[in-house]
Structure formats: C-alpha cells, structure tokens
Amino acid sequence: MNLNDNVYNSGLSREDAKFKLWRKTGLLLTYKCNAACEFCYYCCTPAKGGLMPVETAVKAYKSLKNLAGxxxxxxxxxxxxxLYYERLVEILKAFQDEGLGEVDLVETNGGWANDEEVIVERLKRLDELGVRRFKISCDPFHQEYVGIEAARRLVKMAKEILGDKRVLVRWEKYLENPVEMKNISGEQLKQNYKQAIDDYPARFTGRAAGKLADMAxxxxxxxxxxxxxxxxLLGAKGVHIDPYGNVFSGTCSGIVLGNVNETGLDEMWKEFQPGRNVFIKALFESGPAGLLDEAVELGYEVKERYAGKCHLCSDxxxxxLGKKIYPKTVGHSECYDL
Ligand code: SF4
Ligand code: SF4
Structure with missing residues (x-):
C-alpha cells in the first residue's frame, strides 16, 4: 500500500506530516511471565493470563504483509x-505452512534455561522454523527475577547454535557485570533502579509508570x-498486539486502536484517522494533558510532578480504566496494574 491509501493522509497537503506505514508487529503471546519487572510496559506477572490463538497470530502476519509487503x-x-513453548512452535509452524516467511525475532528473559538438552532442542527447533534472531533480556530489572547463570547459559548456547550475529543481549553490560538485585535493602534496590534508568532511559508506560516514574x-x-x-501516533513504525488481539500503536501500551481478530492490520491502518476517536483525538491534538479536565472532574488527583507525558498518560x-470510561480504547485490563 502507499501512504495515500490511508484516509487521514489522503486529505493532507504535500508538506504535512503523514501517517507512516506500519511495517512491524510484536505479538504478545501472553501477559503471563515468570518475572514482574518494575519497568515492564505490559505489567506482566506470573498471575496474568492470556494466550494468543494461532489464528490471531496468522491474521496479524498476513494483514501486515498486505500492508508492508x-x-x-x-x-x-x-x-x-x-511459558507456552508449544504454542510458540504452533504459531511458527503455521507461519511456515501459510508461506508467510521468517520471524524476525523471538524475545525471552531466559528464566527457563536450566537444562542444556532442553536449550539445544528448543533453539534448533526455532532455527528450523525460521526464527532469524533471538533476543535475551538481561538488565537489573530482569536480574531481580532471573538468575544470571540461566541468562549466561542461554546466551552462550544460543551463540553456539545460531551464531553470534543472530543473538542479541539487552544489555551485554549487565551480562558481564550483573547488578545484585536480590537480598538487598529497599533503599539499595531503589538506587539500583535509578541507576538503571539513568543508564538506559525507559519510556514511562505500563508498570514503568509506577514506582520508576515516581522516582524520576x-x-x-x-x-x-x-x-x-x-x-x-503518526510516526510509529509498527504496532504491538496482545494475546486477545488488541492493537497498540508503537510502545503506547494500553491504548487500543482496534482488534486484529475483527479487522486486519491493513484495513485498520487504512481507516486510521485520529479525529474519529475522541480519546485518540485528545492525545493527538493536546497530548495527555488534553484528557486532564475530564479526569479531574471524575476525581483524578493531579500529582505534583511527573516523569514526562507518558507517565501522565498512563496514570x-x-x-x-478503574472508572470503566473509554472501555474500547483504554485496555486491556491485564495491561495495567490496578
Ligand atoms: S519486562 Fe519481560 S520479563 Fe519482565 S515482566 Fe515484562 S514480559 Fe516479563
Ligand atoms: S503520552 Fe502519547 S506517546 Fe506517551 S503513551 Fe500516551 S499516547 Fe503514547
């Protein structure tokens, strides 16, 4: 498709900023996680649920291909x-069966990587099923939940099996020099969080809009x-899709643009027009401060300080969400810590 296939773009003059084509999508298989990282954009925990059906994943990939070729x-x-390795494999197989091509990346925190035989079997399977790159998250937030031995084992074996170039570690610095995050005082934990967001600035959405944002x-x-x-909103190069099919623009987790089970990404992109949805229109024209008057009228208490606009927006x-206002756009509830 080209830019003028979008209804908003078609009404713009040549020099106006256009709504960019979505070329990437991140599929969230589940909100469940063995960790509960303080900076998680999707507020995942062991208690959360959701499991993306194979059909949702296939529809997402097919419709992205219609859009971006x-x-x-x-x-x-x-x-x-x-945590849902079998479903991961089912999805990858379905992509192959449908002739959709490779998967750019699979991301993990590595908490499962304790048994070398299991690691070899899984990585070889992913390789056969067309996974191009493998990303292992490794930073102080993950180290609060995942032991460094498992992360190191997985990185080493992944590099042996897939080759160095196909393995990404976010971030190598912490793999080599892990930060002690367990058995430390609350004050030390806070200092380590602070240092980590100073080293690698985070966007304050999801759980990052909680303790971390308050600290910053x-x-x-x-x-x-x-x-x-x-x-x-115009410049996002892609979307994330949650296990229930909810589509979020870029990293704006928790703002639903539509549901891929109902409308493919190609149609959703074509029809996107900021003015059509009151909530999105406010963000588009005024940022989250455009939602403030209504929220305050309903009882929202303005904080003295925010870490930035995404902190205000998430808050x-x-x-x-707690008041069940804008239920179609503000969600899914699992994407929030209430
Ligand atoms: S950031 Fe990743 S590892 Fe941490 S809780 Fe979220 S999904 Fe789990
Ligand atoms: S403030 Fe804007 S950029 Fe940040 S999460 Fe909200 S909509 Fe997205």
Whole structure:
C-alpha cells in the first residue's frame, strides 16, 4: 500500500506530516511471565493470563504483509513466550505452512534455561522454523527475577547454535557485570533502579509508570501541557498486539486502536484517522494533558510532578480504566496494574 491509501493522509497537503506505514508487529503471546519487572510496559506477572490463538497470530502476519509487503517484520514476545513453548512452535509452524516467511525475532528473559538438552532442542527447533534472531533480556530489572547463570547459559548456547550475529543481549553490560538485585535493602534496590534508568532511559508506560516514574518525576503539569502525541501516533513504525488481539500503536501500551481478530492490520491502518476517536483525538491534538479536565472532574488527583507525558498518560488511563470510561480504547485490563 502507499501512504495515500490511508484516509487521514489522503486529505493532507504535500508538506504535512503523514501517517507512516506500519511495517512491524510484536505479538504478545501472553501477559503471563515468570518475572514482574518494575519497568515492564505490559505489567506482566506470573498471575496474568492470556494466550494468543494461532489464528490471531496468522491474521496479524498476513494483514501486515498486505500492508508492508516483503518489508513486514514480526517478532514474538510476551510476557514470557517460553511459558507456552508449544504454542510458540504452533504459531511458527503455521507461519511456515501459510508461506508467510521468517520471524524476525523471538524475545525471552531466559528464566527457563536450566537444562542444556532442553536449550539445544528448543533453539534448533526455532532455527528450523525460521526464527532469524533471538533476543535475551538481561538488565537489573530482569536480574531481580532471573538468575544470571540461566541468562549466561542461554546466551552462550544460543551463540553456539545460531551464531553470534543472530543473538542479541539487552544489555551485554549487565551480562558481564550483573547488578545484585536480590537480598538487598529497599533503599539499595531503589538506587539500583535509578541507576538503571539513568543508564538506559525507559519510556514511562505500563508498570514503568509506577514506582520508576515516581522516582524520576521532576516535571510539573505545566511543563507537560501542550506536549502533543501527533508525532508518536503518526510516526510509529509498527504496532504491538496482545494475546486477545488488541492493537497498540508503537510502545503506547494500553491504548487500543482496534482488534486484529475483527479487522486486519491493513484495513485498520487504512481507516486510521485520529479525529474519529475522541480519546485518540485528545492525545493527538493536546497530548495527555488534553484528557486532564475530564479526569479531574471524575476525581483524578493531579500529582505534583511527573516523569514526562507518558507517565501522565498512563496514570490518567489507569484511573479511567478503574472508572470503566473509554472501555474500547483504554485496555486491556491485564495491561495495567490496578
Ligand atoms: S519486562 Fe519481560 S520479563 Fe519482565 S515482566 Fe515484562 S514480559 Fe516479563
Ligand atoms: S503520552 Fe500516551 S499516547 Fe502519547 S506517546 Fe506517551 S503513551 Fe503514547
């Protein structure tokens, strides 16, 4: 498709910023995870649920191909996708059977990587099933839940089986020099969080809009007012899709643009027009401060300081979700810590 196939773009003049084509999608197999990282954009925990049906994954990939052709890229993530290894394999097989092509990336925290035989079998299977790259998350937030031995074992074996170039570690620095995150005081834990977000700045959405954002909060509401989200929404190169088919733009987790089980990504992209949805329109034109008056009227208490506009946005959305306002756009509830 080309840019003018989108209804919003078709009404713009040549110099206006266009709504970019979605070329990537991240499929969240589940909200369940063996970890509950403080910076998780999707608020995953061992208690969360959801398991993406094979049909949802296939529909997502097919419709992304209709949209982006051979530039379409899919990655599989979670939650922890290896908690549902069999479903992961079923999805990869279905992609092959449908002739959809390779999967760009599978992402894991490596908590399952204790048995070398299991690791070899799984990585070889993923390789046969067309997984191009393998990403292992490794940072202080993950190290609070996943032992460094498992992460190191998985990285070493993945590099042997798939080759160095196909293995990504986020971040190597912490694999070599892990940060002690267990059996330390609450104060030390806070300092380690702070250091980690200073080293690698996070977007304050999902659970990152909780403790971490409060620690980093140094901006007044007046500073955030006027920070629109038009560029974020127009410029997102792709979407994430949750286990229930809910589609989120870029990393704006918890703002539902549509459901891929009902409408393919190609149709959804064609029909996207910020003005059609009151909630999205407010974000587009005024940023999250555009939602503030309504939220305050309903009882939302404005904080003295925020870490940035995404912190404000996530905080207001969690409040609105609790009040069941904008139920079609603010969700899924598993994507929030309420
Ligand atoms: S960031 Fe990843 S590993 Fe951590 S809780 Fe979220 S999904 Fe699980
Ligand atoms: S403020 Fe909300 S809509 Fe805007 S970029 Fe952040 S999460 Fe996305």
């Amino acid at each position: 051979d530039t379409a890229k899919v990655h599989l993530t979670g939650g922890e996708p290896f 909060a140094d901006k007044s509401i007046d500073y955030i007012r006027g920070q629109k989200c038009c560029r974020d 207001i959305r969690a409040f609105l």
